[in-house]
Amino acid sequence: MMNSTRCAACKYLRRRCxxxxxxxxxxxxxxxxxxxxxxxxxxxSNVAKMLEKAPxxxxxxxxxxxxxxxxxxxxxxxxxxxxxxxxxxxxxNDAQCELAKIQAEIAALxxxxxxxxxxYQQITDASSFANYPVExxxxxxxxxxxxxxxxYLNS
Amino acid sequence: MGGSSPCASCxxxxxRCAKDCxxxxxxxxxxxxxxxxxxxxxxxxxxxxxxxxxxxQQRADAVGSLVYExxxxxxxxxxxxxxxxxxxxxxxxxxxxxxxxxxxxxxxxxxxxxxxxxxxxxLDVPDEKSLLxxxxxxxxxxxxxxxxxxxxxxxxxxxxxxxxT
Numbered sequence: 542m543m544n545s546t547r548c549a550a551c552k553y554l555r556r557r558c559x560x561x562x563x564x565x566x567x568x569x570x571x572x573x574x575x576x577x578x579x580x581x582x583x584x585x586s587n588v589a590k591m592l593e594k595a596p597x598x599x600x601x602x603x604x605x606x607x608x609x610x611x612x613x614x615x616x617x618x619x620x621x622x623x624x625x626x627x628x629x630x631x632x633x634n635d636a637q638c639e640l641a642k643i644q645a646e647i648a649a650l651x652x653x654x655x656x657x658x659x660x661y662q663q664i665t666d667a668s669s670f671a672n673y674p675v676e677x678x679x680x681x682x683x684x685x686x687x688x689x690x691x692x693y694l695n696s
Numbered sequence: 697m698g699g700s701s702p703c704a705s706c707x708x709x710x711x712r713c714a715k716d717c718x719x720x721x722x723x724x725x726x727x728x729x730x731x732x733x734x735x736x737x738x739x740x741x742x743x744x745x746x747x748x749x750x751x752x753q754q755r756a757d758a759v760g761s762l763v764y765e766x767x768x769x770x771x772x773x774x775x776x777x778x779x780x781x782x783x784x785x786x787x788x789x790x791x792x793x794x795x796x797x798x799x800x801x802x803x804x805x806x807x808x809x810x811x812x813x814x815x816x817x818x819l820d821v822p823d824e825k826s827l828l829x830x831x832x833x834x835x836x837x838x839x840x841x842x843x844x845x846x847x848x849x850x851x852x853x854x855x856x857x858x859x860x861t
Contacts, residue, residue: 582746584739591737594773606778610765618746619754622777623761629784636791643798650805 549576554585563589567604575608582611704731709740718747722759730763737766 550564551557553576558565564585568576579588588607595603614621702713703720708731713720719740723731734743743762747755768777775782 582738582742584742587737587739587742591769591773596774599774603774606775609778610769610776614746614765618750619758620761621765622781623764626777626780626784629781629788632788633784633791636788636795640791640795640798643795643802647798647801647805650802650809 546570549573550580550585553577553580563592567592567601578611578615579608582614583607701725704728705735705740708732708735718744722747722756733766733770734759734762737769738762 547558547570548562548565549568549570549572551562552570553573564576568579583591591607592600592603610622613625617624620627701707702711702725703717704723704725704727705719706713706717707725707728719731723734731740738746746762747758750758765777768780772779
């Protein structure tokens with residue numbers, strides 16, 4: 542009975558799966574690949590430490606994010622998740638520029654109705670469209686953070 | 697590395713820093729925290745294995761990204777840098793929606809300006825004539841309005857339906 546109910550981690554590590562095994566809720570035996578990937582990148586003991594550090598009610602999320610990062614790292618051994626963040630930041634910058642251009646165009650087309658334009662259509666200088674505010678708080682923590690390393694962009 | 701001081705890795709691991717130490721180029725002795733954090737999250741042997749599997753010219757970038765992920769995991773033990781990915785993906789979706797709306801608006805304005813006599817001056821004025829015309833206008837705008845939901849931008853970098861499987 543013990544063999545059939547071991548979690549994927551204990552199966553892989555060839556050890557007894559105790560009732561309080563930290564891995565068993567998050568690494569079921571029917572998905573061995575999931576544990577393989579996290580073990581490959583972090584090692585079982587580091588994964589256990591990370592799970593123990595997370596609050597009990599958030600360990601499932603922690604296990605998921607650890608697996609996601611491990612999976613990203615396996616897919617992209619050089620940049621992992623950091624590469625995805627860089628690409629997303631690039632997409633946000635591009636979309637913001639595009640949006641500003643279009644809104645400038647709208648403002649230009651509606652030039653003679655400037656007094657009834659919605660608040661965000663007040664550009665008069667097209668060259669400043671790159672600094673045009675967008676709806677929402679526009680707060681993208683990583684985009685304008687000078688300390689965030691720009692992976693991919695320099696390679 | 698001959699007679700010079702051991703790299704940060706070998707200092708922490710308390711071992712001799714060989715001339716061909718794989719860590720030495722990337723973990724100088726004047727920044728011990730950098731290796732400490734990577735070792736804490738990934739483990740020295742795992743980092744060594746990862747670096748060995750990469751061409752030399754890509755190892756510096758790999759170390760940079762590992763340090764970044766390790767720092768993110770220390771700051772946020774539950775989500776690590778995946779929290780940032782989720783947030784940024786949401787921002788991308790919102791911007792796509794805004795782009796679609798703006799593109800639709802331009803199309804409206806351009807159509808208005810082409811046939812100012814035939815089209816209503818404001819689309820939101822619900823009179824009989826404008827209702828008829830706004831239906832055909834709406835049909836022309838459909839491809840733009842559905843742009844945001846059928847995103848070609850990276851909605852799921854790993855081509856999975858959701859962030860978690």
